[in-house]
Amino acid sequence: MTSAPPRPTLIPVSLTVNGLPVDAAVPGRLLLADFLRDSLGLTGTHVGCGHGTCGSCTVLVDGEAVRSCLQFAVQLDGCAITTVEGVSPDGQLTPVQQAFQDNHGMQCGYCTPGLVCSLTALLAKDPSPTEETIVDTLNGHLCRCTGYQNILKAARQAAGRPVEEAHG
Amino acid sequence: MTVPEPTAGPTAARPKYVGGAVKRREDPRLLLGRGRYVADINLAGTVYMAIVRSPHAHARITSIDTSRAVAAAGVLAVLTWADIKDEAGPLPCIDRYTDSLPVLQTALADGVVRYVGEPVVALVASTEYGAEDALSLIDVEYEPLPVVVDLDEATAGTTLLYPEHGTNVMTTIAQDVGDVAAAFAAADRVYEETFTIHRYVPMPMETRGVVAEVDPITERLTLTTSTQFPHLVRGFLSGVLGMPESRIRVVAPDVGGGFGAKCEFYCEEVLAPLFALRLRRPVKWIEDRRTSMVASSHAREQKHTVRVAVQDDGTITAVDAQSWTSNGAAYCTLATTPASISSAMLRGPYRIPHYRARAHCVVTNKTPLAVYRGAGHPQAVLVMERMVDTIAADLGRDRVELRLQNMLTPAELPSDRGTAIVLAGQVVYDTGDYGACLERAAEMIGLSGDWEAEQAAARAEGRYLGIGLASLVEETSIGPYESAVVRVDGAGKVTVLTGSSPHGQGHVTTFSQLVADELEIDIEDITVLYGDTDVVADGVGTFASRSAAIGGAAARKAAGVVKEKALGVAAHVLEIDVADLEWRNGAAHVRGVPARARTLGELASAATAWNAPLPGGMEFNLEATYQHQAGGIAFSHATHAAKVGVDVETGEVTVLDYVVVHDCGTVINPTIVEGQVHGGVAQGLGGTFMEELAYSPDGQPLPMTLQDYIMPTLGDMPWIRTDHMESPTPLNPYGMKGAGEGGATGAPGALVNALQDALAPFGVNLTSDGPWTPDKVLALIPEDPA
Ligand code: FES
Numbered sequence A: 001m002t003s004a005p006p007r008p009t010l011i012p013v014s015l016t017v018n019g020l021p022v023d024a025a026v027p028g029r030l031l032l033a034d035f036l037r038d039s040l041g042l043t044g045t046h047v048g049c050g051h052g053t054c055g056s057c058t059v060l061v062d063g064e065a066v067r068s069c070l071q072f073a074v075q076l077d078g079c080a081i082t083t084v085e086g087v088s089p090d091g092q093l094t095p096v097q098q099a100f101q102d103n104h105g106m107q108c109g110y111c112t113p114g115l116v117c118s119l120t121a122l123l124a125k126d127p128s129p130t131e132e133t134i135v136d137t138l139n140g141h142l143c144r145c146t147g148y149q150n151i152l153k154a155a156r157q158a159a160g161r162p163v164e165e166a167h168g
Numbered sequence B: 001m002t003v004p005e006p007t008a009g010p011t012a013a014r015p016k017y018v019g020g021a022v023k024r025r026e027d028p029r030l031l032l033g034r035g036r037y038v039a040d041i042n043l044a045g046t047v048y049m050a051i052v053r054s055p056h057a058h059a060r061i062t063s064i065d066t067s068r069a070v071a072a073a074g075v076l077a078v079l080t081w082a083d084i085k086d087e088a089g090p091l092p093c094i095d096r097y098t099d100s101l102p103v104l105q106t107a108l109a110d111g112v113v114r115y116v117g118e119p120v121v122a123l124v125a126s127t128e129y130g131a132e133d134a135l136s137l138i139d140v141e142y143e144p145l146p147v148v149v150d151l152d153e154a155t156a157g158t159t160l161l162y163p164e165h166g167t168n169v170m171t172t173i174a175q176d177v178g179d180v181a182a183a184f185a186a187a188d189r190v191y192e193e194t195f196t197i198h199r200y201v202p203m204p205m206e207t208r209g210v211v212a213e214v215d216p217i218t219e220r221l222t223l224t225t226s227t228q229f230p231h232l233v234r235g236f237l238s239g240v241l242g243m244p245e246s247r248i249r250v251v252a253p254d255v256g257g258g259f260g261a262k263c264e265f266y267c268e269e270v271l272a273p274l275f276a277l278r279l280r281r282p283v284k285w286i287e288d289r290r291t292s293m294v295a296s297s298h299a300r301e302q303k304h305t306v307r308v309a310v311q312d313d314g315t316i317t318a319v320d321a322q323s324w325t326s327n328g329a330a331y332c333t334l335a336t337t338p339a340s341i342s343s344a345m346l347r348g349p350y351r352i353p354h355y356r357a358r359a360h361c362v363v364t365n366k367t368p369l370a371v372y373r374g375a376g377h378p379q380a381v382l383v384m385e386r387m388v389d390t391i392a393a394d395l396g397r398d399r400v401e402l403r404l405q406n407m408l409t410p411a412e413l414p415s416d417r418g419t420a421i422v423l424a425g426q427v428v429y430d431t432g433d434y435g436a437c438l439e440r441a442a443e444m445i446g447l448s449g450d451w452e453a454e455q456a457a458a459r460a461e462g463r464y465l466g467i468g469l470a471s472l473v474e475e476t477s478i479g480p481y482e483s484a485v486v487r488v489d490g491a492g493k494v495t496v497l498t499g500s501s502p503h504g505q506g507h508v509t510t511f512s513q514l515v516a517d518e519l520e521i522d523i524e525d526i527t528v529l530y531g532d533t534d535v536v537a538d539g540v541g542t543f544a545s546r547s548a549a550i551g552g553a554a555a556r557k558a559a560g561v562v563k564e565k566a567l568g569v570a571a572h573v574l575e576i577d578v579a580d581l582e583w584r585n586g587a588a589h590v591r592g593v594p595a596r597a598r599t600l601g602e603l604a605s606a607a608t609a610w611n612a613p614l615p616g617g618m619e620f621n622l623e624a625t626y627q628h629q630a631g632g633i634a635f636s637h638a639t640h641a642a643k644v645g646v647d648v649e650t651g652e653v654t655v656l657d658y659v660v661v662h663d664c665g666t667v668i669n670p671t672i673v674e675g676q677v678h679g680g681v682a683q684g685l686g687g688t689f690m691e692e693l694a695y696s697p698d699g700q701p702l703p704m705t706l707q708d709y710i711m712p713t714l715g716d717m718p719w720i721r722t723d724h725m726e727s728p729t730p731l732n733p734y735g736m737k738g739a740g741e742g743g744a745t746g747a748p749g750a751l752v753n754a755l756q757d758a759l760a761p762f763g764v765n766l767t768s769d770g771p772w773t774p775d776k777v778l779a780l781i782p783e784d785p786a
């Protein structure tokens, strides 16, 4: 006596993801994170909490750092999204990414894509941010592996600031 | 066979990789978003598992009605304990003592639930969101039973989790060294204290997850799981399902942190395979964060009472200790290890010739408790280091001096401590200079010099500063063994297989460093593979700070065997006695005729089936398997020194400075070691000042999100300054010890001692590891601090 599955209403959305046009019809409740990961196969965006706290799922929406676990895909109609896969245009590490490797700013790598996206957004707007701005940005991210010191060093390097100094 | 003209390798001495700050080879892939964690695996035809979990801390299940779910569209299968009890045995506990009472977990609740979050019914649906929706279609009725979450109440046993055993104390571990009674009888002074250690959790940023599928050709089961020990999972699953290991493949892909939480075998690793075997479709389950709060192992919670016998001259002669660990509702895969380590290691670096401990493992209506970075060490360090400071203060002695007086000196090592750690063995400290390490840390944090004047001046201005020390010795590099395979292809490229599967430790880099140095080749010529039981036939895993030391030694030894084989082939090819050859720069050279040489690639090529024949008895292919067995536990050591400032108006504690001086034997990669220290300190700091997995008296876990389980962010962290000492261990062929856990082990003790030092003017005596949140700190401070 299996009843027919209730068919979710699908809503059309058109957006740009990593420079390519994407047209899809999605259920209203589909999260942007799940849309990117499961529908588009862009699994570099990670879900660490699903409730907006950890920052692992951060992507760029029209240049702004946005938590993709807090958005529904349908809200992104007409937007341009860049995920970690699209941060580097040519598959070479960008200065932000290189800074993470240079400073051992990552261990398991789970939180890393979100940090790369946040710092990429920050530096695109403000190539020479103050220490305070950097710390503010990083404070929005949880990393369980590194203790943050090397992430801070990576961010400083990417921002052209002295890497080795105690913070206040 | 024509011998080609010799090709000479470069003759300049090659710089060594080991000891160098080699950048991690795994990073570019992860930075470009090309990591592959369990949640990223989407196989065609995947269906999704969801689990109904108990909302009660203790209850009898009176009925389960799955009919609405079974009838629902999109739901493909539903399982209860009744459906699987003939197929799925209890989950293993591998560190049970012979007299431990059997309190094992089952994949689904067997009639009674004993903690909030215990799995009761599992289902599979065609979509992930649909599986979650279907949970509301399962009707379970419960008859609540009395709940016990308090450790003392549980120990008293008025409410029993397993009435058939007549007690909640499932194991009591004994450590007996020397003559404790006589030492106390002869003691000038006796100090007695009770310490409580709260419950907090590893909380890796990647939650757990599994994908199970049955291969249609071989009918073998593949379980992809976010685990620290895929080979052990293969064995556990085989045991639970009664399925031969040969029919099981376990894969650990990229793993987003573990810290002990993934050093466990969980019910989902049984349930997903059971569904996959029934449905013949890939079954996927990804733990959400809320679920992880109750479904991944918890950690730390203990109570300790200690009596310490001291002579007037400051000599600590004996410790008599009891501890109780709140093990939660049943035994984990690693259940007694925290209690075992705490009791075996409580004396830390101090001589203390007479020692007795009784460590009780107690069941409570909470999520099962297991190991978390450091296992039982952080608790023991906190207890011992608080006592040493208490004694120093009471005797009016300098705390560094009192420590030095009681510390084992290098001349006293090796030192058989007379205690033992479950699964690991006898505690025999190997090498180290504990005193030098302490003195260096004290100097770096500024304890020498005018610290007391600085502290007094600050107090006069209403600023409360404190410095805390914690010296520790920790078990690392436990055995029994790790395996490795090294093989060379015809182009001279090397593949290393290791049985030790990483989750952020940088194995690709460190193992490459070791093998590159052994063969004297470029690191780029090496590929490191791990984490798949079909690729690497044998292995143990990554836990207990063992991988680089034990697994790394196996890899380097295997490379050494390959090198010997290569020399043998070279002798044959060059028609020369092997004794006249030497290995240099990735090639076999004729001694005294450096131009006559064969490179690793040429030799590998010469040893293949098609370039043979080799003389009789010589093996084809440059390949070797090596099993490195640990000759005993290697003990790393460290001193942590923390400087804190307390705002007596708000109760807020700021960590102003933090120093770690540590010794983990020969260091492969100082950058990676330092990263391990930083991460561990952050976890210890989180546990000391913010993190707690608290329960209400009726057994409801209080934090449910990362908004209410507060972990440190950058702004909470001090700038950590480290210094390294190197005392190689004779137990390892390359002198390596473990480095993964010391950060978390030392931080709580150092931070609580620092807080104690800061608040000393208020007459406080801190006897818990907190978490020292502002409200709790404020409660210690009188209304008018002046
Ligand atoms: S997953 Fe989006 S903020 Fe944590």
Ligand code: FES
Residues within 6 Å of the ligand: A105, A106, A107, A108, A109, A110, A111, A112, A142, A143, A144, A145, A146, B205, B256, B257, B504
């Ligand atoms: S590197 Fe593992 S969580 Fe940040």
